[in-house]
Amino acid sequence: MKPAVYFDDYGEEGTLKCLLCPHNCVLRPDETGLCNVRKNVDGMLYSLNYGQLTSIAVDPMEKKPLFHFYPGESILSVGSWGCNLKCDFCQNWEISKERPKVIKRVVPQQLIQIATERLSRGIAFTYNEPIVSFEFILDTSRAAAKEGIYSILVTNGIIEREPMELLAQSVRAMNIDIKGWNEDFYRSEIGADRSIVLRSVEIALSAGTHVELTTLVIPGKSDDPKEMEEQVKWIGSLSPDIPLHINRYFPNYKCKIPPTSTEKLLELAEIARAELNYVYIGNASLEGQTDTYCKTCGNLLIQRKPGKISMSGIDEKGRCTGCQREIPLVF
Numbered sequence: 322m323k324p325a326v327y328f329d330d331y332g333e334e335g336t337l338k339c340l341l342c343p344h345n346c347v348l349r350p351d352e353t354g355l356c357n358v359r360k361n362v363d364g365m366l367y368s369l370n371y372g373q374l375t376s377i378a379v380d381p382m383e384k385k386p387l388f389h390f391y392p393g394e395s396i397l398s399v400g401s402w403g404c405n406l407k408c409d410f411c412q413n414w415e416i417s418k419e420r421p422k423v424i425k426r427v428v429p430q431q432l433i434q435i436a437t438e439r440l441s442r443g444i445a446f447t448y449n450e451p452i453v454s455f456e457f458i459l460d461t462s463r464a465a466a467k468e469g470i471y472s473i474l475v476t477n478g479i480i481e482r483e484p485m486e487l488l489a490q491s492v493r494a495m496n497i498d499i500k501g502w503n504e505d506f507y508r509s510e511i512g513a514d515r516s517i518v519l520r521s522v523e524i525a526l527s528a529g530t531h532v533e534l535t536t537l538v539i540p541g542k543s544d545d546p547k548e549m550e551e552q553v554k555w556i557g558s559l560s561p562d563i564p565l566h567i568n569r570y571f572p573n574y575k576c577k578i579p580p581t582s583t584e585k586l587l588e589l590a591e592i593a594r595a596e597l598n599y600v601y602i603g604n605a606s607l608e609g610q611t612d613t614y615c616k617t618c619g620n621l622l623i624q625r626k627p628g629k630i631s632m633s634g635i636d637e638k639g640r641c642t643g644c645q646r647e648i649p650l651v652f
């Protein structure tokens with residue numbers, strides 16, 4: 322166990338309020354928060370999953386998904402356990418809703434060592450929600466940066482302002498979920514306020530973090546064309562160059578709704594492309610929908626096929642070989 326950073330005394334003696342995410346769980350002695358991984362032990366809040374890894378793999382960067390950040394590179398990817406949301410459609414419920422077998426316990430320096438041994442220039446905190454491993458991620462990403470190893474987060478963005486600012490200053494890239502645009506859906510089925518996610522996106526962008534966004538399209542829940550129109554208008558007002566991944570949903574955990582149709586994915590992608598320059602369809606194997614095209618001349622910049630990335634449409638300065646437009650990529 323590791324002492325948590327964000328908490329305060331609350332009300333009667335020995336009771337604590339966790340200040341890491343907006344749930345602000347109030348915990349009496351021996352109680353654990355909604356995320357299952359923060360516990361009041363004798364009047365001190367502890368992180369229960371510090372350095373506990375339940376998954377380790379070297380993945381393509383595109384699997385995070387990050388398409389405009391070191392395209393084609395592989396990255397050491399690790400997950401722990403726990404989550405601060407309650408989605409019935411969770412795609413990783415075995416590690417987010419339950420306490421699985423921990424396959425490795427590490428301190429930050431050991432994880433950095435593993436990244437080096439596996440020839441990875443970065444570490445991705447992914448699979449379960451990294452926010453609930455705040456202390457471990459902050460310690461690791463700061464130590465890794467000193468050794469020239471970058472960190473990335475794949476996150477739901479449900480976190481208080483100050484810890485988000487610290488994370489944004491410590492990692493190089495984030496993929497943040499916008500799980501839909503309907504505020505009632507966010508509140509009742511996800512268990513959070515949509516405005517918190519939007520704030521997190523803005524904090525990450527202001528810190529200079531590379532940001533990509535993902536929306537899982539669930540039939541009847543997050544597939545309304547009008548809502549997609551509003552969502553991409555908001556993203557476009559920040560920057561039309563922010564990549565958006567529109568992902569196909571498949572039934573999982575408690576959600577039995579049939580998978581999203583490809584027609585719906587294509588419809589929403591078309592709406593998104595009216596506002597945004599880089600829109601991709603994920604989990605669907607649709608020809609050309611994961612490729613990057615130049616917005617000015619239509620040149621194929623990056624072609625993504627399973628196990629093979631071709632960047633023949635981009636020159637060594639990161640410009641389109643057809644029209645010289647500068648392409649927003651970290652590479």
Ligand code: SF4
Pocket residue numbers: 339340341342343344345346353354355356357358359405453
């Ligand atoms: S991080 Fe966990 S314990 Fe803290 S407020 Fe959020 S859900 Fe509650």
